[in-house]
Structure formats: C-alpha cells, structure tokens
Amino acid sequence: MSQVPPEQKKRIAQIRGQLAQANVDYHAKDNPTLLDSEYDRLFRELEALERQYPQLKTSDSPTQRVGEDPIEAFESIEHSVPMLSLSNAANEVEAAQFDRRMQEALGREGVAAEYFAEPKYDGLAISLIYKDRALSHAITRGDGMQGENVTHNVRTIGDIPLSLPESAPSAMEVRGEVIMLVKDFDALNERQIRSGQKPFANPRNAAAGSLRQLDPKVTASRKLSFFAYGLEQLDFAAHKIQTQSQVKAFLGHSGFPVSKHSSVVSGASGIQAFFDSMQKKRSSLGFEIDGVVYKLNRLSDQKVLGFVSRAPRWAVAYKFPPQEEVTRLIDIEVQVGRTGAITPVARLEPVKVGGVMVTNATLHNVEEIQRKQLQIGDIVVVRRAGDVIPEVLRPLLDRRADTTPFLMPAVCPVCEGPVSRDDEESAYRCTSGVRCRAQRLQSIWHFASRKAMNIDGLGERLIDQLIEADLVTTFSDLYRLTLEDVAKLDRMGDKSATNLIDAIEGSKETAFHRLVYGLGIRNVGETTAKDLTKKFVTIEALMDASIDALISVRDVGPTVARSVRDYFDDITNRQTVSDLIQLGVKWPDVLSPPESEKTLEGKTFVVTGTLSKFTRDEIKETIERFGGKVVGSVSSRVSYLVCGDNAGSKLQKANELGVSVLSEELLLDLISES
Secondary structure (H helix, E strand, O other), rough: OOOHHHHHHHHHHHHHHHHHHHHHHHHHHHOOOOOOHHHHHHHHHHHHHHHHHHHHOOOHHHHHOOOOOOOOOOOOOOOOOOOOOOEOOOHHHHHHHHHHHHHHHHHHOOOOOOOEEEEEOOOOEEEEEEOOEEEEEEOOOOOEEEEEOOOOHHHHOOOOOEOOOOOOOOEEEEEEEEEEOOHHHHHHHHHHHHOOOOOOHHHHHHHHHHHHHOOHHHHOOOEEEEEEEEOOOOOOOOOOOOEEEHHHHHHHHHHOOOOOEEEEHHHHHHHHHHHHHHHHHHHHHOOOOEEEEEEEEHHHHHHOEEEOOOOOOEEEEOOOOOEHHHHHHHEEEEEEEEEOEEEEEEEEEEEEOOOEEEEEOOOHHHHHHHOOOOOEEEEEEEEOOOEEEEEEEEEEEEEEEOOOOOOOOEEEEOOOOOEEEEOOOEEEEEEOHOOHHHHHHHHHHHHHOOOOOOOOOOOOHHHHHHHOOOOOOOOHHHOOOOOOHOOOOOOHHHHHHHHHHHHHHHHOEHHHHHHHHOOOOOOHHHHHHHHHHHHOOOOHHHHOHHHHHHHHOOOOOOHHHHHHHHHOHHHHOOOOOHHHHOOOOOOOOOOOOOOOOOOOOOOEEEEOOOOOOOOOHHHHHHHHHOOOOOOOOOOOOOOEEEEOOOOOOOHHHHHHHOEEEOOHHHHHHHHOOO
C-alpha cells in the first residue's frame, strides 16, 4: 500500500470539506454554492484519490453515499428513548379542546398557550445516532420501543450529514422524517413503468420501500430527502435550548434540513390560523403532508406534562380532512379472498386524490353497492379515507346516463365453482375451498405473512408460480420445497432461491399464536389467536376444544367458536397441521399460570439483548401473564433484567445498580419455582 504524500492528505480533506459544505448549502439551506459540474468534478477527484490511497477512505466520506454491499437482514435495535406516536385532532373543535387541556394542565386557564407548529410529514420516522460527531446508527420507529437498523441505507441520503461540524456536540440523537419529494416520486414511477415494473402508490410507500432495501445501492438509486424535527440525548441547558423553536434552530445550525414552514403560534385561534394556511399551501409544497403537528413550545412545559400511554400529553397532530375527487366508475369486478369471500372492487377512470393516482376502490359487499345506489358507468365521488384507503362515497345521480346495474356472479370468476350466500352474513363465497386457485394462493400468502409465519421474500407472485408449477397445494407443502424446486422458477437465481429456502427453514421456529393465526381460520385474527393459545396451550387441546370451551375464551363468541370448530372438524385441515409438525414446525410451550396466584406479582422487569427462546412480544406477554410488569429502562426500582445475547448499556447499568440479571432459562425457573 503506497504511502500518502502530505499534500494528497491535505487535498482529500479539502475536497471532503467542500463537498460536505455543498451538501449542507444545497439540502439544508436551499442555497447552492457549487454548480453541478463543479460538484461532480470534485466528487470524481475524491473517488480517484480514495482508490489510490484506500487507507484514507472513511465511512463518512461523501463517496460512501453511493451504497455498500447488500446486507442479509435488518438488525433490531432498542431506542434509547421511545419513539412515541401522537394524539390526533380531527377538526377545529378537537384542536380547541387540546388547547384547553394544555391551559388546565399547566394551571394557566384563560392564558393562551404557546405552540411550535410545523407540517406533519407523510414519510418514515427515523432516529439518527451520532457519536464522536459521526453518524453511528439510523433506526426506524418500529414499534416505538425498537426499530430496524437501516444505517447502510440512510448513508445514501444526501440530506443527512454523515459527520457534524466541530461546533456540534460530540454525541446526540436527531429525529426526523425520511420522505420522497413529489418530483422525485414522479421520476421514480416513470422509471418503474419504463422498466415494466409496478409503480408505487404514493411517495410515502416509495420512501418506506426504498429505505428498507437490503441492497443500499437500490436505495441510493432513488432520491430520498429528510427533515429533522427533534433532539434526544442532549443537555439542553448546556446549549441554552429552552424551546422547541430553539431545537429547530439548533438542528439547522448543525447542518440538518428543517422545515421552512414552521411557526410559533398562540392559543386555539393561532392553531387554526396556521392549520388553514398550511392547508392552502399543501399542494405547492413539493412534498406530501397530512396535517400539522403542534407542540408546547417551552421544553419546561413539556417536561411538566409528560406522557400518557404511548403519546406525549403536550403535542397533537391536527389531521387534514379526507380529500375527494370526481371520476367515472368504469366497471365493478370481483376478487376472491382466502376464505372464499367474493368482494366487489370498483374500477375507476384514473384520478389523483390526495396526491395519489387512484384506479381501484373497495366496495365491500353487495349491500354497500345497493345502499349507495351505485351502477356501472356512474360519475362518482371518490375519497381517500384517512388519506390511505380509496373509497367510493356516492354517485352523482343528476349526471347518470347509460349505466348498468351490478349483479353478483353465480359462479366463481376464478374456478367457476358455485357461489353461495349464508343467511347470517352479507358475504357471497366461492364454495370450492382450496380447490379454487385464488383461495389457495391467498391462504398460502396469509400463512407466510409477517404476523403469521413471517417467511421473508414469499410474495403473491412467487406463490402463484409455485402453484402453477404444481409444487404447492397447501401451506405445509412449503416445507417440502427443495432448492432445486425453487431455482427452476422463472426469474429465480441461485442466491434468491437459497434465501427463500433459508427463510422457509427459519420460519419453522415460531410461536403458537403465529401458527394459529397463519392457519387462516375464518373470523380468527391475530388477537383472537393469542387469546386461544393462552387458553389452550397445546395444538391438540385447541383442535379438540368444544364449542362451550371455546366460548369461555375472552372475546370469543358463538360465531368465532363455530369457525374454529368447523376448521378442525375438517380432516384435511387436521392433516395439514399434523404435516406441519412432522415437517419440523415447532414453538415454545405456552406457559399457563396457576389459577389462584400470579407468581411474578409485584416484580418489574426490563428485557434487553437478542433472545433465543422468545420474541420480544412473547416474553412480555409471558411476564405479564404471570403478574409481572415490563418497563423500558433500568432503575433501582427494577426487580430483574432479563438478558439475551449482545446486551449493551442496560446490562452495565443493571450491574452498577445491583439489579438481578436473569437469562431466559432463569426467568422460566423463577416462574416455575415461585
């Protein structure tokens, strides 16, 4: 490796400084100081120097934004401070009620509270951890307590500094939103369409999908942007930060892009005036927002009010009302779900609603079509309910001409099997069961979904290929697939085939409630599956449970009980479950506490590290089922720290405070011996 001349070291540092400043000027200050050609020339020079002297290449170099080698999966990381959700206000009355609550809580009735107001970005929340002024980790919100480590991908986002100026603190945590600008979203969709791929539904989905790519080069190829809005892990007093508006200023001075549309407002009238002004500006911002966020401006006031449940008391998201547009109902088609339910779907002339091009909308059932008096060919009002789900509100009857009433088909459009309707429900159903290709596909897709068996990479398109190749008839067949079976499928390379087989093999280690949910029993959702497995702690007990025993389970009524009983009375379903177990699907025993006592009553637990016997949800449920309480941080009031592999600062703090440390095995011993 050649020795680096001093002048080349100096030149590399100089170029990095110029490019870093150019990024701040362009992204954070919206005041470009370099022409594109100048930037590109410096960038290429730096790349050449780093190739010549690789020992000087660093992770925070501007050249590293282009992405690194793909990673196999995203690591889960606990947030040092939970990333909480916000309470919502849906209208002017609820916004005024929030203001009144703030006055009362602060003991200042009749005195207008001061709020920091800024747009509510429609993107993906992210936490950026800086250590020694360099980006160390980037973590998604996840469930609020822990998120995905997407550091490799975040390094490709030009708005996010990889290193901080000397004037910045050596360590801090910045929170903000990763978004995709409308112009970048449109350009991405044009590329998707040109390459024969499916366009993204909206900028938020495009941003979230881009940030969760296993290959950072894919993320780098899609233009993402970032706005910062929060700070954690910082001594505010030492930096003379007393208000939320000063937080924004501090972020801007540290090189982060912040909103140009924020303001400090007073009282309910100020809240509404800012909301109205942002609603007028919404379409011209260049990025999607779905409301306005208001926070008490004084940090001391925020501290006084604290938090309730999973949200701060001192903040609210005032959401914009749903947006409506008019278009033509071209046709009503039907789709067949995993339980055979036949759902009408509206096919619409393309119309942009709330920034998203809408072509389809659910119509739920025949009664809904009749209630709304919809006919094929109608001019209809379409709304994105909650800015998410397209909905056909009503026809414009005064503009009706040349329309056709909708009739539910007498046979299944997929398998041509008979369609029937139960007198006790509104849904029409194909009665062919898994003999119907659509039901077979949907049942396998549900089984593989994230909340069920979580088989990564097994989507509807691939399942369709497996069915077409006659490799899979029911979900137990997934565990009979070989590498050779999968590798011969269309557009399936050796690496992709290996990844899928590994994912299927890994899914064999599951949780009881995940398996039950994945079976796709009609009327049994995720929560009901958990309740059933708490009551019937073995699969044999559940399969043989009587109607009366099933009804004794919380929130299980006669309809759900009959669905469970009907499912397990089918010899084919029982055989499928037996096959799954014989093929290696297994789960930890579900612990059932004694009837008369809670053995962990009065004890408080913190869980940290990578667990081997439980998921985070499962260990929390187990502790709580036996009367214990799970909290997020270690203190002297904590009874035990349950510790998995790769534990960090929580283990160190527990040792400092003398908190007892348990492995998963010792926790089980504690439960059984108490």
